[in-house]
Structure formats: structure tokens, C-alpha cells
Amino acid sequence: MAEGIKDKVAIIGMGCTKFGELWNKGAEDLMVESFQECLEDAGIEKKDIEAAWFGVHFEEQSVGKGATSMALALKLPFIPVTRVENFCATGTEALRGACYGVASGACDIALALGVEKLKDTGYGGLPGGQGLLGARNALIMPKITAPGSFAMMATRYFAVYGLSPEDGKKMLARVSAKSHHNGSLNPKAHLRREITVEQVMNAPIIAWPLGLFDCCGVSDGSAAAIVTTAELAKKFRPDPVYIKSLQIALSSGEELMYTKWDGAHVETGLRAGILAYKEAGVKDPRNEISMAEVHDCFSITEAVTMEDLQFSPRGKVKEDIEAGRFDLNGEQPIQPDGGLKCFGHPIGASGLRMMYEMYKQLQGKAQLPERQLKNPRLGLTHNMGGFPAMNIVSVAIVGL
Amino acid sequence: MVGIKSYGAYIPRYRISHNTIFTAIGFLGSFPPPGENAVANHDEDTLSMAVAAGMDCLSNIKREELGGLFLATTSQPYMLRQNSALVAAALDLPSNIRTSDFLGSTKSGTSALLSAFDAVNSGTSNVLVCASDCRVSKPGSPQEPLYGDGAAALLTGSQDLIATLEGFYSVSYDFPDRWRAATEKFEHSWEDRFIRDEGYTKMLPEAISGLLKKYNLAIADFATIAFPDLYPREHAAIIKRLGAEPRQLPTSLVDKVGDTGSASPLMMLVEVLEKAKPGDKILVASFGNGSDAMFLQVTENIKNLPGHRGVSKNLETKKELASYEKYLAFRNLAPMDLGMRGEVDFRTPMSTLFRERETVLALCGSKCKKCGTPQYPRQRICVNPDCGAVDQMEGYRFSDRKGVLFTYTGDNLAASIDPPAIYGFVDFNGGGRFWFDLTDCDLESIKVGMPVEMTFRRRYVDEGHGVYGYSWKAMPVRA
Numbered sequence: 048m049a050e051g052i053k054d055k056v057a058i059i060g061m062g063c064t065k066f067g068e069l070w071n072k073g074a075e076d077l078m079v080e081s082f083q084e085c086l087e088d089a090g091i092e093k094k095d096i097e098a099a100w101f102g103v104h105f106e107e108q109s110v111g112k113g114a115t116s117m118a119l120a121l122k123l124p125f126i127p128v129t130r131v132e133n134f135c136a137t138g139t140e141a142l143r144g145a146c147y148g149v150a151s152g153a154c155d156i157a158l159a160l161g162v163e164k165l166k167d168t169g170y171g172g173l174p175g176g177q178g179l180l181g182a183r184n185a186l187i188m189p190k191i192t193a194p195g196s197f198a199m200m201a202t203r204y205f206a207v208y209g210l211s212p213e214d215g216k217k218m219l220a221r222v223s224a225k226s227h228h229n230g231s232l233n234p235k236a237h238l239r240r241e242i243t244v245e246q247v248m249n250a251p252i253i254a255w256p257l258g259l260f261d262c263c264g265v266s267d268g269s270a271a272a273i274v275t276t277a278e279l280a281k282k283f284r285p286d287p288v289y290i291k292s293l294q295i296a297l298s299s300g301e302e303l304m305y306t307k308w309d310g311a312h313v314e315t316g317l318r319a320g321i322l323a324y325k326e327a328g329v330k331d332p333r334n335e336i337s338m339a340e341v342h343d344c345f346s347i348t349e350a351v352t353m354e355d356l357q358f359s360p361r362g363k364v365k366e367d368i369e370a371g372r373f374d375l376n377g378e379q380p381i382q383p384d385g386g387l388k389c390f391g392h393p394i395g396a397s398g399l400r401m402m403y404e405m406y407k408q409l410q411g412k413a414q415l416p417e418r419q420l421k422n423p424r425l426g427l428t429h430n431m432g433g434f435p436a437m438n439i440v441s442v443a444i445v446g447l
Numbered sequence: 448m449v450g451i452k453s454y455g456a457y458i459p460r461y462r463i464s465h466n467t468i469f470t471a472i473g474f475l476g477s478f479p480p481p482g483e484n485a486v487a488n489h490d491e492d493t494l495s496m497a498v499a500a501g502m503d504c505l506s507n508i509k510r511e512e513l514g515g516l517f518l519a520t521t522s523q524p525y526m527l528r529q530n531s532a533l534v535a536a537a538l539d540l541p542s543n544i545r546t547s548d549f550l551g552s553t554k555s556g557t558s559a560l561l562s563a564f565d566a567v568n569s570g571t572s573n574v575l576v577c578a579s580d581c582r583v584s585k586p587g588s589p590q591e592p593l594y595g596d597g598a599a600a601l602l603t604g605s606q607d608l609i610a611t612l613e614g615f616y617s618v619s620y621d622f623p624d625r626w627r628a629a630t631e632k633f634e635h636s637w638e639d640r641f642i643r644d645e646g647y648t649k650m651l652p653e654a655i656s657g658l659l660k661k662y663n664l665a666i667a668d669f670a671t672i673a674f675p676d677l678y679p680r681e682h683a684a685i686i687k688r689l690g691a692e693p694r695q696l697p698t699s700l701v702d703k704v705g706d707t708g709s710a711s712p713l714m715m716l717v718e719v720l721e722k723a724k725p726g727d728k729i730l731v732a733s734f735g736n737g738s739d740a741m742f743l744q745v746t747e748n749i750k751n752l753p754g755h756r757g758v759s760k761n762l763e764t765k766k767e768l769a770s771y772e773k774y775l776a777f778r779n780l781a782p783m784d785l786g787m788r789g790e791v792d793f794r795t796p797m798s799t800l801f802r803e804r805e806t807v808l809a810l811c812g813s814k815c816k817k818c819g820t821p822q823y824p825r826q827r828i829c830v831n832p833d834c835g836a837v838d839q840m841e842g843y844r845f846s847d848r849k850g851v852l853f854t855y856t857g858d859n860l861a862a863s864i865d866p867p868a869i870y871g872f873v874d875f876n877g878g879g880r881f882w883f884d885l886t887d888c889d890l891e892s893i894k895v896g897m898p899v900e901m902t903f904r905r906r907y908v909d910e911g912h913g914v915y916g917y918s919w920k921a922m923p924v925r926a
Contacts, residue, residue, distance in 0.1 A: 170787040172860050182799040186807045187824060187918050189870035189884040195858035199871060199882075203854035206895035254858040255867065255890060304822045304830045306880050310854050310872065436872070436882065 051326040056146045057280035057287035058272050058445070060089020063403040066268035066391030067237040074109035074164040075120040077269035081396075082121050082160060085271040090283055093121070096273070097154035099128040100144035102137040102161035104394035104432075105174050106130075109164035117160060134432025135344065136295070137161060138270065138398025139441040143293055145274050155275055161400075162269040163393030172265060173394075194262055194345060196434035198254035201347040203310035205256070208362045212256055218365045219346035220247035223260045225374050226343060226382045230389025232375075232418045237264040237391030247346075261346040266391025270399035272406075286410045291425065291444040292326035294319050303436040313348075315440040316355030316431065323442035324357075329425070332357045336379065336444070337423035338408060340401035342431035343386040352429055353381070356442070380420055383408060398441065401428035409447050449567045450608035450743065453752065454717045455503025455600040457496050457579075458704055458761035460887045460925070461486040461768040461777075465592045471771030472587045480679070482702030484595035486768055487581045489777040489864040490886055490904040493522045494530055495917065496598035497579035498537040498903040500710075502847065503756045504575065504600035505538065513602075514572030515545035519559035519709045522582045523550060524905075524915045526629065534577055537903045537917065539809035539844050545571060549709075553580075553675075553735030556599070556709040561739055563603040564612050573604035580708030583778050585633040593677075595705020599713035599758075609749040610720065610729065612741065616658035619737040622646050647734055648681045654738035655689060655730065662742065666691045669742075670727035673697045673715040675734050677706055703762055709735070716743075718758040723749055756925075764925045776864055779908070789862030793907070795914045805842070810901060810919040812879060813840035821845070821879035843879075845901065846919060850875040852897045857890035873899055873921045887922040898924045 062084030110116035114130035138161035145157035205215040230236040250258035280287035296319040302308040343349035373381035384404040405426030413419040465479040518531035531546040549559040556578030563574040579598035584590040627634040676682040732740040775781040805811040812823030818834035855871030
């Protein structure tokens with residue numbers, strides 16, 4: 048039985064660009080920015096990097112296929128560079144590649160970098176296209192969008208737990224209002240305006256029951272990490288952040304085509320969480336995980352994720368949301384950096400952006416004192432790609 | 448002996464009042480007669496309606512008992528690619544059948560039916576006749592307030608007949624009342640008085656009288672005399688001239704559905720059969736480049752025919768389309784901006800479509816022979832996590848299964864002619880789950896857990912490549 052990678056790999060440097068509608072920056076500009084910050088933070092030179100993993104989802108939108116775009120943009124000196132793609136979990140996949148590379152002994156220092164240039168489509172929301180799920184699906188699937196697919200989970204959650212649309216939307220509005228507060232404190236976040244619960248509830252409907260402020264930002268950005276072995280980590284810095292677990296789970300088709308899934312949770316989130324807690328030795332996630340950046344592409348996603356990750360009892364997240372448990376000053380802060388909701392969601396970069404926040408918080412280096420959490424022990428990132436009925440969820444746990 | 452085994456019909460959910468059309472645009476001539484027309488939704492056309500009528504007709508019929516499918520229409524989407532073969536594929540008919548398109552005249556419905564009787568007479572097993580018309584009229588044209596959309600289906604055969612064919616008489620003229628060249632979108636017509644006086648009031652009596660004479664029948668012998676009542680006054684005059692009584696006339700559909708072209712006489716026949724008693728003699732005739740008249744006699748079997756929606760139930764379930772602008776948008780007569788999201792280029796992969804024709808057009812998935820789990824689309828490895836059997840599948844058709852709405856949304860971001868785009872998950876009765884577009888419903892009226900049924904619809908039109916794409920959607924069960 049494999050023992051996993053707990054405490055075998057450490058992050059010694061990270062970088063993250065400001066996210067947003069960066070009309071003046073291309074994917075290559077963003078890659079250079081996150082990479083240079085990362086390199087400087089790690090205190091190493093480019094020649095020290097032995098292998099790299101590159102994450103981008105909508106390659107047609109920006110860099111094209113393969114990994115050459117990153118190798119060329121960063122002028123990586125003929126090292127192995129691998130492109131990974133797994134829907135919105137792409138950024139975490141890049142990190143996983145780098146961590147496994149180091150853990151396997153294949154290299155001592157590896158780079159993970161994710162980027163997405165979304166704002167070159169000419170329209171709002173994520174790029175569509177009927178080829179997203181292959182030729183057969185293009186001929187039979189509804190013309191589903193990201194908000195629509197998650198809206199169906201909200202509809203289902205309200206039905207399963209007997210919430211009126213009003214009560215359900217109010218619960219979700221609190222999720223978004225909290226993230227807007229956190230985002231307003233973060234200089235690198237895309238959306239930096241505080242909003243009220245009433246504003247969220249009265250916003251135009253995007254996909255019933257989700258309104259505009261239930262949806263995350265569609266942003267450009269890049270984030271990067273440099274990892275090394277646990278043995279070498281302290282040579283580079285006094286406060287490396289150690290990988291406690293790095294797990295990923297994919298749908299089997301059971302949710303979409305079999306009638307067991309209740310539609311009010313994300314099965315892969317539950318499964319990846321269980322695997323991650325086992326690898327990290329976490330017994331009581333509600334009390335042991337100090338903080339988390341979860342995949343709040345939509346307010347409902349964050350709400351069900353609190354239950355999937357066992358932060359809240361099943362069907363009871365509303366009570367925790369209303370009690371302020373997940374607020375910046377709550378018992379278990381969620382999305383301290385503003386989350387996908389406000390920091391933004393350049394697909395390929397998001398998993399690494401989440402880790403950037405955990406890394407900085409653990410090191411006590413959140414940019415502003417009002418953002419800094421007190422003595423966090425374990426941070427968790429949860430990165431989801433796809434639709435609630437067929438997706439990828441990664442869960443990573445890190446600590447000092 | 449040949450005759451009819453089963454019947455079905457389809458009328459779209461939307462109705463537009465003649466007054467709505469008149470108020471919006473007006474047209475030459477007088478104020479339209481009161482009434483409303485059935486209007487195909489934006490995702491409906493001739494073929495989708497033909498399939499709906501066919502599904503109604505075949506609701507208790509095994510598909511392998513069919514030997515043919517004839518489609519009659521004047522508004523076929525494809526000039527090249529057999530429309531009847533596409534309808535047969537959607538109805539999951541076997542491949543060892545005859546298919547034929549009967550086109551070019553509003554007489555084509557009765558022509559197809561007579562040809563089906565001939566085919567059965569010469570040894571072909573049961574032939575399904577679908578007559579369907581979804582004619583797009585030029586805005587402001589005289590046809591616009593007259594034409595309605597609808598379809599009928601009749602299954603012909605030689606055994607277990609609900610009505611037998613007793614006789615027929617046809618007349619054919621190159622009557623240039625209406626015409627449309629292959630390259631044109633809209634039809635032309637000659638003066639209405641010419642159509643009425645030189646065509647309608649002459650050709651119908653000629654065909655009907657010819658039938659009576661040929662078989663030595665008296666008009667009083669018939670329980671019902673059904674032919675399109677396109678001109679109410681002349682219709683009554685013909686009846687009077689034939690010596691018939693108003694009680695022999697069926698329910699008029701012209702003011703409730705409109706003139707449904709090639710489907711019209713067959714829809715009338717279906718409506719008559721719904722109410723017919725054993726022994727009833729029925730006379731049905733068409734109008735268009737002449738006329739086909741036929742004489743049918745109802746048998747005792749009509750009492751045992753399981754319930755079909757027919758015309759009557761379709762008439763009862765309707766929703767008014769109060770907006771003429773929406774009507775134009777549904778018919779692609781007003782250029783709609785779907786946004787750049789709606790302009791993403793998609794080229795139909797024809798070889799994928801053919802390989803997956805049962806998945807896409809017939810809504811067939813698979814059922815695990817080991818654990819019995821139905822699944823859509825077809826899988827090689829069973830989706831039941833406790834089974835996982837490999838290649839233990841048999842074909843399983845979902846199109847005629849009802850289900851419940853597991854969840855749904857109304858999406859304003861998705862490109863749609865009629866936003867919001869509504870879609871959701873269906874849990875099929877008997878097992879199986881998948882996500883589908885929802886149609887013929889309003890966001891406010893749908894609920895988690897409500898019963899739904901499946902409906903064959905036109906998913907997209909790819910004008911650049913000349914492709915009409917079809918697949919199945921879900922809709923609230925139509926009473």
C-alpha cells in the first residue's frame with residue numbers, strides 16, 4: 048500500500064499576478080509575471096529548475112496546444128515541460144505533476160505554472176462551443192453553460208432540503224457577500240467592491256436561481272509554484288510550506304447516468320476530501336482545517352462544498368453560513384483572498400492561486416494586516432473542474 | 448383486405464390568433480375570419496411534428512412489425528437526404544423497410560395513404576403514413592393567417608384493422624393555384640377567387656361524385672364526410688349540392704389549427720376515427736392539384752384501440768402566442784441576435800451522427816443484461832457501480848418512456864431563440880438518467896419531481912452547411 052506524499056514535498060516559492068480583465072496583457076505577459084515573482088520568492092535561479100508542468104484550459108483562447116508556449120515565454124533551457132489540462136482543476140493538476148515529479152525522485156526542483164487569458168472571446172462568461180465534451184455529446188446534450196449546470200444543483204439543493212427560493216437565495220447571497228468583503232481587502236483581486244445580501248438577491252438572474260453576484264469573475268491571470276523535496280526545502284527558506292496531501296477524484300458517470308446521486312452535493316468533492324484527510328491524517332476536518340480556498344465558481348458550489356468537505360453537517364451549511372463561521376473573522380475562514388468569486392477565475396491559474404493564498408497565510412505574509420489570519424495550522428485548497436454531474440475535484444492540504 | 452390499424456396526431460402547443468397577425472401587420476383583403484392557428488415552436492418543423500404524430504400512432508405497436516414509412520409534406524427541410532428515412536430513424540424503425548417522401552402538393556397526404564394501401568396490398572407489412580406540414584408564409588401574405596402547423600399518422604395494414612379501405616377515386620390536374628420553385632423560400636399563389644371557383648368547388652365534387660358513382664354509393668350512406676373546409680361558404684355549398692346533411696360533417700379544424708396542408712385531410716380523418724362507431728362509413732377527400740377521395744368503413748376493433756392523443760387531446764392543450772414578433776422569431780423570419788456565444792461555429796460530424804444514429808435520432812441507450820440498469824447514451828461498461836459488467840448490453844429505447852424532472856434551470860446566458868434556455872435532468876421511469884433541453888414549458892410552471900415526456904425536436908439549423916440537426920428534448924407531460 049502506497050503511503051502517499053505527506054511531508055515529502057515542500058513549496059519554496061510562489062507567484063501570482065493581479066487577476067482581472069487585463070486587456071493589455073497576453074498569456075505570455077502573465078506567465079512571465081507570476082514566474083518572476085515565484086523565482087524571486089524561492090530565491091533560486093532559472094537554471095535550478097529541472098522540470099516544469101504547465102496548466103491551461105482553453106488553449107484556443109490564448110497559447111495554443113502543447114507546452115512550448117510556456118517554454119518559449121519563460122526561456123526555459125531545454126528542460127522537460129508538460130502541459131496538463133483537466134477543466135477548471137487544471138492549475139492543481141500542474142502542481143500535482145510537479146509534486147509527483149519531486150516525490151518520485153525524478154527531479155529536485157520543479158515548477159508548476161497555470162495561466163488563462165479569457166478576455167479575448169468577445170463576450171461575457173466562459174467560452175462555449177459544442178465540442179467541449181466531444182462529438183457525441185455535442186449532438187445530444189443541452190446547450191449547457193457553467194452557470195446553468197451549477198444552477199441545477201441549487202434548484203436541487205433547495206428541493207432536497209425544503210428551502211423556499213427566497214430562503215435558498217438568501218443563504219447563497221451571504222456566501223457571495225462574504226467573499227466580496229474578503230476581495231475588497233485584497234490588492235490582487237479582480238472584484239474589489241463590497242456588496243450587500245440584498246444586492247446579491249436582487250441582481251439580474253443569469254441562470255435561475257443564480258443571479259449575477261452568485262457567479263465568479265471571468266478573469267485573466269497566472270500563478271506559479273516552485274516545489275522541492277522536504278529534505279532540501281529549508282536550504283532555500285526558513286518557512287517552506289509542506290504538502291500534507293494532494294488528492295483528486297473524477298466522476299465515473301454514476302452521477303450523470305445512474306439514479307443514485309441526489310444532485311445536491313458533489314460526489315467527487317466528498318470522495319477527494321476523504322482521500323485527502325486520510326493522506327494528511329486529518330480526523331476532524333471541521334476543527335483541524337484552519338482555512339480553505341474552495342472552488343466557489345458559483346455561490347452554491349461553495350455552500351455544498353462545505354458539506355462535501357465535512358466542514359458542515361450534510362444539509363446544515365445554512366446554519367454555519369448564517370452564524371458567520373466562514374467569514375474572515377469566523378472560526379473557519381473560507382476564501383480569505385476573495386475566492387474565485389472576487390479574486391477571479393482564470394481557469395488554468397485558479398488551483399495555484401488558491402495555493403498562493405494558503406502559502407502566504409501560513410507564512411504570515413498576507414499583504415495587509417487586516418487580511419492576515421491568526422496562526423493558521425492547516426490550509427486546504429479545493430479545485431473543481433466540469434459540471435456537478437461530471438467533474439474533477441482536487442483537494443490539497445498544506446501546513447508548515 | 449387493407450385498412451387502418453392505428454392513428455395518431457400532433458398539434459403544436461402554441462396558437463396564434465388571426466387577430467394577432469392582423470393587428471401586427473394587416474394584409475390585403477378583408478379582415479380574417481375569427482380563429483387561431485397552431486404554431487410550431489422554434490424547435491419544431493415538419494419532421495419533428497411527423498415524428499410526434501408517429502409516436503402517438505405507434506404507442507402500442509411493436510416497431511419490428513412495420514414494413515414501411517411514407518412521409519407526406521409540402522415543407523420538407525431536406526431537398527436531398529430522404530426526410531422519411533430521418534423520421535423512420537427517429538421512430539426507431541428497423542432498417543428493412545420501405546421509405547418514401549410524398550411531396551409537392553397538399554394532396555400528398557392522401558396520395559401517400561393510398562400508396563401505403565397499395566404497398567400493403569402487394570405484400571408489404573404495415574406501412575406508417577405520416578403527413579406533416581409546417582409552412583412558413585411570407586409576413587403579410589394572404590396565406591399567413593390561413594396556414595397552421597400540424598401532423599397526422601396512420602398505420603396501414605391487413606390485419607386487426609380499425610377501418611377498412613372500401614374504395615377510392617382520384618383526379619389530378621396541373622392546377623397552378625400555388626407554386627414554389629426549388630430555390631424559393633416562400634410560395635406564390637394566383638387570385639383566391641380562381642382557386643376557390645375553378646379548383647375547390649369543382650375538383651372536390653368531381654372526386655367525391657366519381658367515388659360515389661364508381662362504387663354505386665349514396666351520400667346518405669356515410670356517417671361522416673371529411674374534406675378540408677378551406678372556404679366555409681363553398682364547403683357548405685358542396686355538401687348541399689352532394690345532398691349531404693350538416694350532421695355528416697366532422698369538427699372543423701380550420702378555425703382551431705388552420706389549414707395544415709398535406710396533413711389536413713388525414714388530421715380530419717384521425718379526428719373522425721376518434722369518435723367513430725363500428726360500421727360507420729367515412730368519406731375523406733383532399734384538395735391540391737386535384738383530389739383523392741376514399742371510402743373507409745369502421746370495424747369492431749375500434750372499440751379495442753388503446754387510447755391515443757389524436758387530434759382532440761392535442762387541441763385541448765394549448766398556449767396562446769400573443770406576440771407576433773415571437774412568431775416571426777420562431778419561424779426565423781426576423782433576424783435574431785444570439786450574441787457571439789450563439790455564433791460559435793459548429794460543423795455537424797455526419798459520420799458521428801450516422802454511427803450514433805440510434806443514440807441521437809432514436810434516443811436509444813443500453814440496458815445491462817446483468818443488472819438490468821437502463822443507461823443513456825449507450826455504454827460498453829455498466830454505469831451501476833455495483834455491477835460494472837463489460838459488453839453485456841442490449842438496446843433500450845427511452846423515447847417512449849416518461850420520467851420525472853430531477854432538477855432544472857432557466858439559463859439566460861445560453862444562446863436561445865426563446866430565452867431563457869430551460870434544461871434539466873430527467874430520471875426515467877424504469878431507470879436511467881440524463882440531461883436534456885426542456886421545451887414547450889415556462890420556467891414558472893416547472894417543478895422538481897414533475898412528470899415529463901420526451902419529444903423529438905430540431906436542435907439547430909446550420910445554414911452555412913445546409914444542416915438541420917435533430918435530437919430529443921424533455922417537456923412536461925402534455926395531458
